[in-house]
Amino acid sequence: xxxxxxxxxxxxxxxxxxxxxxxxxxxxxxxxxxxxxxxxxxxxxxxxxxxxxxxxxxxxxxxxxxxxxxxxxxxxxxxxxxxxxxxxxxxxxxxxxxxxxxxxxxxxxxxxxxxxxxxxxxxxxxxxxxxxxxxxxxxxxxxxxxxxxxxxxxxxxxxxxxxxxxxxxxxxxxxxxxxxxxxxxxxxxxxxxxxxxxxxxxxxxxxxxxxxxxxxxxxxxxxxxxxxxxxxxxxxxxxxxxxxxxxxxxxxxxxxxxxxxxxxxxxxxxxxxxxxxxxxxxxxxxxxxx
Amino acid sequence: xxxxxxxxxxxxxxxxxxxxxxxxxxxxxxxxxxxxxxxxxxxxxxxxxxxxxxxxxxxxxxxxxxxxxxxxxxxxxxxxxxxxxxxxxxxxxxxxxxxxxxxxxxxxxxxxxxxxxxxxxxxxxxxxxxxxxxxxxxxxxxxxxxxxxxxxxxxxxxxxxxxxx
Numbered sequence: 001x002x003x004x005x006x007x008x009x010x011x012x013x014x015x016x017x018x019x020x021x022x023x024x025x026x027x028x029x030x031x032x033x034x035x036x037x038x039x040x041x042x043x044x045x046x047x048x049x050x051x052x053x054x055x056x057x058x059x060x061x062x063x064x065x066x067x068x069x070x071x072x073x074x075x076x077x078x079x080x081x082x083x084x085x086x087x088x089x090x091x092x093x094x095x096x097x098x099x100x101x102x103x104x105x106x107x108x109x110x111x112x113x114x115x116x117x118x119x120x121x122x123x124x125x126x127x128x129x130x131x132x133x134x135x136x137x138x139x140x141x142x143x144x145x146x147x148x149x150x151x152x153x154x155x156x157x158x159x160x161x162x163x164x165x166x167x168x169x170x171x172x173x174x175x176x177x178x179x180x181x182x183x184x185x186x187x188x189x190x191x192x193x194x195x196x197x198x199x200x201x202x203x204x205x206x207x208x209x210x211x212x213x214x215x216x217x218x219x220x221x222x223x224x225x226x227x228x229x230x231x232x233x234x235x236x237x238x239x240x241x242x243x244x245x246x247x248x249x250x251x252x253x254x255x256x257x258x259x260x261x262x263x264x265x266x267x268x269x270x271x272x273x274x275x276x277x278x279x280x281x282x283x284x285x286x287x288x289x290x
Numbered sequence: 291x292x293x294x295x296x297x298x299x300x301x302x303x304x305x306x307x308x309x310x311x312x313x314x315x316x317x318x319x320x321x322x323x324x325x326x327x328x329x330x331x332x333x334x335x336x337x338x339x340x341x342x343x344x345x346x347x348x349x350x351x352x353x354x355x356x357x358x359x360x361x362x363x364x365x366x367x368x369x370x371x372x373x374x375x376x377x378x379x380x381x382x383x384x385x386x387x388x389x390x391x392x393x394x395x396x397x398x399x400x401x402x403x404x405x406x407x408x409x410x411x412x413x414x415x416x417x418x419x420x421x422x423x424x425x426x427x428x429x430x431x432x433x434x435x436x437x438x439x440x441x442x443x444x445x446x447x448x449x450x451x452x453x454x455x
Contacts, residue, residue: 160367161296162331163347177294181331181347188363189327 084253090217091249094242101238149233152209153224154285155180156248156277165219166277168285183222187213214241221245225290236290244284248277294345295451296367300360300393301374302382303353306407309434310374311350314444328352329364336448344448357392370447371402375426378411383426401450403429405443410435 039045081088153169155176162184164177173179183204190201200215210229214221221241225233255272299307308330315334330350337343351364373393375383383406393402406426409417410433421428429446432439 158367161294161347161369162349162367163294163296175333177345177347178331178333181296181333181349185327185329185331185349185364188361188366189329192361192363 086217087249087253090219091246091253093216094246094249097242098239101235101242105235149225149227149229149237149290151223151237151285151288151290152226154281155183155222156281157184157220157222159184159215159218159220165272166274166281168278168281180222183211183213187220212237214238214245216245219245219248223285233290236288240284240288240290244280247280247284251276251280294347295369295448296347296349297370297372297447298349298351298365298368298397299372299374300351300357301353302355302376305353305374305376305379305382306434307353307372307374308350310372310405310407310432310440310443311348313434313437313440315348328361334444336445338448338452342452344451346444346448357389357396360396362396365397368397368400370451371397371400372405372443372447373402374405374407376408377406377417377420377431378408380420380424383424386424386426401447403443403447403450405429406431407434409433409438 039049152171153167153173153176155167156165157163157180158165162181164180167176169176186204187201191199200213200220202213202215204211204213208226210225212223212225212229212234214223221244223237223241225237252272299311301307311332315332328351332348332350333345334348335343335345349364349368351360354360371393373390375386377383386404390402390404404427406421406428409431412420417431420426430439430443432443434440
């Protein structure tokens with residue numbers, strides 16, 4: 001009786017006789033498939049083969065961006081800037097403000113040096129008089145320290161509505177939302193009363209306190225300061241405000257654009273996170289020396 | 291979640307704008323400076339649900355017979371408007387249509403509630419007769435003195451602003 005196994009053996013012998021080349025090809029192909037499988041499964045080997053191709057494509061794509069995507073990007077940017085002009089100007093304001101401040105400071109320094117040179121002999125004379133009275137005592141130094149300007153409270157307020165966006169305060173005060181509204185009303189009243197559209201109320205003084213108001217396009221920052229508030233303190237404070245506002249606008253602009261996108265897909269529009277802003281305010285103003 | 295909304299209260303002299311707010315808001319600053327700069331600001335948080343509320347920042351503007359004279363700077367960014375007239379004084383609602391046109395021009399596309407105040411001063415039958423006679427459209431008739439319908443006005447506006455947001 002012929003077994004099934006014998007039939008298989010016979011079939012193989014017959015195959016060898018009839019198709020000797022095919023058998024070799026099949027073995028060759030299966031070896032190649034195994035090799036390809038090995039490369040695909042090994043990330044490093046695959047990367048070595050694919051990366052140069054991707055790099056070439058990416059490089060070609062990057063080079064073609066000005067021609068292919070350039071017009072679309074420019075048009076989108078123009079549209080977004082047009083739609084959010086105030087926000088964009090607001091974001092640029094701190095940067096420009098710093099540049100202008102630097103320029104003015106430099107000019108004042110030059111002017112001050114010129115005056116110093118001209119008044120050199122008076123200075124020497126003053127120094128002499130000061131030396132007759134001796135160096136400042138510890139009490140005098142302590143008094144100077146106590147009199148130095150200290151930040152008591154900071155409010156970030158929406159310019160038109162007077163609505164408080166975030167605040168930082170050393171001590172608890174009466175309702176900050178009402179204070180923000182009143183400050184906005186006073187600010188609007190003064191600016192309106194003098195018909196100076198492009199000028200802003202910058203300082204409110206009351207006895208031992210000063211309120212510095214730094215206006216931007218969509219918001220303004222009100223800082224309550226106790227102690228001796230002079231030009232140098234104002235200069236330092238403005239630097240801190242500009243840095244804070246730059247960070248705030250970066251967050252704000254992101255949200256403005258996200259909201260715009262969400263309008264299209266109908267998802268819930270995110271609003272600025274008050275807690276995040278207040279952390280930012282505290283980090284900027286809590287231990288600031290002005 | 292709590293949001294803040296700016297509400298302006300407008301109307302002629304002596305229609306009871308400040309009294310309405312005083313009835314609605316319990317704690318507030320002194321309003322002596324209203325004479326100086328023409329506005330007085332108060333705040334009231336209105337609960338919409340157990341988790342949601344709106345903080346109404348109320349700008350009580352000095353009464354004027356010429357609404358065109360109101361400082362535009364005070365109206366910037368307004369979210370909602372309450373226009374108040376005095377039911378007992380026809381001079382405060384005789385030109386209501388014109389007054390409302392001025393308001394809509396100065397603050398376009400914002401929720402507006404028209405309130406007839408001092409209803410306690412006019413007998414019920416006379417009240418409707420007067421309003422019909424002058425074809426007055428209103429949303430609420432209130433009495434700041436008794437507190438009648440005052441809460442409802444602000445709650446209604448808070449809900450309108452919530453829908454509008």
